[in-house]
Amino acid sequence: MIQNDIHLLDLISRDKLEEILYHFTQATGVASIITEINGEPITTPQNFTSLCSKFCRSTVEGVKRCYDSDSYGGQESARQRKFVIYKCLNAGLLDSAFPIVIDDMHLANVLMGQVLEKPMEKSVAIQKATEIGVEDIDGYLNELQSVPIVDRDQLKKIAGLMAVVTRTISELALQQYLSYRRSRRYLNKLVNSVSDGIIATDGNFLITKINEAGATMFGIDKLEIVGNSLSSLFIDPTAINAFHTIVDLGEEESARFELTAVDSDLRNFPVQLALSGIKSNSETEGFVAVVRDITEEKKVEKMKEDLVGMLTHDMGNPIISIQKALQILVDQILGELNVTQMEMLRLALGTGNQLLGLVSDFLDIYRSENGQFLLRKELLSMESVLMKSIEQVQLFAMEKKIGISFVPSEELKKFNGDRTRLLRTCVNLIDNAIKYSPESSKIEICIKKVMLNEEESIPTRILKRLRQDIPYCLVTITDYGAGIPEKYQKDVFDKFFRIKNEDGILKGRKGTGLGLSYCRLVVYAHNGYIWVVSPIKGWDDKHNKGCMFNFVLPLVD
Template sequence: MFWRSVVVKLWFTILLFFSFVLITLTILLLQFFENFHEAEAEEELMQAANKVSNIVEAHPDRNLITSTIEQVMDPSKRVVIIFNEDDYWISSSEDEQLESIDVDWFYSNEDFMKVLNHEDSIHKKTQPPNSSNELLIVGQPLEGEQGAVFVYESLTIVKETTSQTTTLIFLAAGIAIVLTTFFAFFLSTRITAPLIKMRKAALELAKGEFHTKVPILTKDEIGELAIAFNRMGRQLKYHIQALNQEKEQLASILSSMADGVITLSRNGEMIVTNPPADRFLDFMSYENGEKETQTIPGELKTTLDQVISTEKEVMKEITLQGRSFVVIMSPLYDQVYIRGAVAVIRDMTEERQLDKLRKDFIANVSHELRTPISMFQGYSEAIVDDVAESKQEKNELAQIIYDESLRMGRLVNDLLDLARMEAGHIQLNVHEVELEPFLNKVLNKFKGIADEKQVSIQPNFHFEDQVVQFDSDRIEQVLTNLIDNAIRHNSENGVVEITVQSTEDHLQFSVKDSGGGIPEEDLPFVFERFYKGDKSRAKKKGSSGTGLGLAIAKNIVEAHKGVIDVHSKQNEGTSFIFFLPKNIKL
């Protein structure tokens, strides 16, 4: 974490750069001063050699020459004057480490022989035999005479001078590095302090705090960056608010649409759905016996594959639970690449059944009224024509006519009630109801008919609220109709399960039987007028209903702002489910 810091990286970069420059400069200075001191020493020795050569040429007296040289020469150096191999003079020196050199060594060296032969002067670093001391020697031929002058000194003196200079250079370099360290750290903190604040502000922006602003401390590029960052935060806040508004608007549009909409990814994952689409998927899951998943069912997956392969809109009709759905699926493009598809699902059941319902309504009313009218006519003629001779027979015929008139009256009253409900004229008497006694009262009415049909009624109650609000008479009418149908259309030794459970906002009522079920093609019509499971319309004992009960039940539930639905499979049974809100606002 320490080495990831911008401050450390910038500080280390500046320090490394200055250190590299200082080290390079130090090496060059050391090399320069070493060469400079050696050149100065050579120049000094050469001047001393010229001076000795001039003294030798100016004074013929050897004693005067040696005494003069001893006086004018630096005692740290030695002077060798060679007139010939046997005639030479070597000066003394205060430097104990500076040894006297044997003259024969000069004659054994080719470079020094050039000086002795008056061919050239020389300056040279060398180490005499049997000596550990390195010397700097210069040689100058004597003009006008045979021989040469050699002046030499120990390189230790030059190295000491160079060492002092090196010490000063390293001291200066160390001070420069220390100052550079503080300067680099100060500069890096000044530069990165606004960046650190921008980093904190960026993290706040990532958390959704769009009001965060970076203080503008300077007017340089970093200050301009802070201004741009603040402007970016304002623009980001504006655009995100606009996106949220568009998203909410789109969600509202999708929720309010009557048609189902499903947005699909390329691999079949559902991205967006609306309530009608969820209802369609529930139908499909129930039909296929599948659990709810995030991937689309097989039929829609096949349609999606067809859309992706053909890159064209595909329309398909699907029948589920007796309802007809038309699915129109179109490709969604990401520029030129198909990234998925959008499916629009329309429930066409009602439209396709309108004509059939109009025709069936006239036929059903005619049939329901014709039967009692025919019986009125036939039995009344029997009485008028004295076919029934005895009083008992006439009373039996009159009783049949009376029963049929009651049946016709119930039919007419149900039609009138249904017409008033569908016109919105139903009046509800909503009041507080103790739920458990109410349910027990309803179930007790069916003990006799259930025992007669050998059907078992199984209550299954799960609710926390003991007191709820609804119109008890109307809801009793709904439950009576559903339970009566479940018993009458059940098989012997069958089961009718009545389930009541509460959720946070609703009460759920379910009446499930184990009978033969409702054919799939009849499911869309169970809540229509005059629907009967007995297609032959043959009158059976205990099954002479008007066919209006479920239509009335639906209107009562919807008047309570509730929803009623049916699920059925042949030879498995039928389930009627309706929901009532806990807080009914009429």
């Protein structure tokens, strides 16, 4: 017999096995049970005699002898490849054993019997009771009297029926096993065909299985890695251990991390680890981990970041030089210009400002992602920033015959902020308003000093994020264009996000999708908040719903 790699209950349910035994015992009147090959019960006892249930299995030694007896019968029947009738090693009753064997694997024993051919001598019974430590000898002898008397020929006929039942169970188990093995073989092929490492663990993160890719990734033989802790594969397993605690508390069932792994040559490499709990009856039995080596991705990401940083930095200087040259011409330092020449130069200067702003967006977002974004604060007026912003986009507004209304506030005082970046933020917002406004419409810009808890227009979710004991500067930029659907309003500040219409074509002018992401970066860096409102309450238009971008900045550090 070969070593088992599967359990009988993996193939046939306990309920089905017990149903078979129940009907067998009802028809024959003898006791029956299915046990492990070592004698431990798999099913509940069926029709056990009171002698066995009350006395033979009532002591430690009695239970041991019963298990040993059932194991002996099963081993003998498996060796002889047929059922065997024998005296049990406990009370000396007649039992019969049948092996459940599939694919040369001895899975379990089917036992029946607990009968006598003839009454047992009293002295023999007393000796057997004494050997297992029974104290109530009279009770033992009394229950012995109720054990069924069955002659051997009749017992053989009953055993023959049980042999048929056992073969039926074995054939059913075999069919299930073949199906299981085919599916398992397919699953193994599937798991071993992927390039990511797949690791299975028990409930304590001890590795039970690993696929070929995982073993290759860590440079460890599959057999050697089994039994080791999952945490031993990583430099800092804190996140894994924390996840284990979270799962125990029932708060999460899966998580994703980026960790540093270590292979058999002590080489460190970055990986992405996805962990999920495997549950049974609401309890976590183990975990499955998918490990992906992201070394090459990190290299490409670093190269991309370095390239973007280099390009944006190196492009800024020549653009600034061009801007300065254009400004000299516009200021007519080198000579007077006619109206047409001045208009063309102003257009070129405005386009140059847009290009410089775009490069600045790229560079600042790159700096932020690399922890290098720093504000250069100075005492400034937000009104002057807005007026300068309007000046920079005025030509584009004129092209679409869009009027820009700016309502200043006399209450506002100067505060500390990064002039250049706030200017770029306002230019981005006003430029967007122009892009998405219909021709001959208007844009309204307002600025005022507010206390957040006194301003009704501030959403509750924002009040929870900001201080309410200090004054803020509130800026609103309103256009009367198509507006932003509610489903997109949480995403418009994400990098590279652009709204599409129903046909999948970008609405309005094409852009990089960085402008609003940059605005959020700058406002958040100033400890403020930015949000969008659409449609505009009170605006009644069948085609246009309007859009209002708002941001608040603290007026004290």
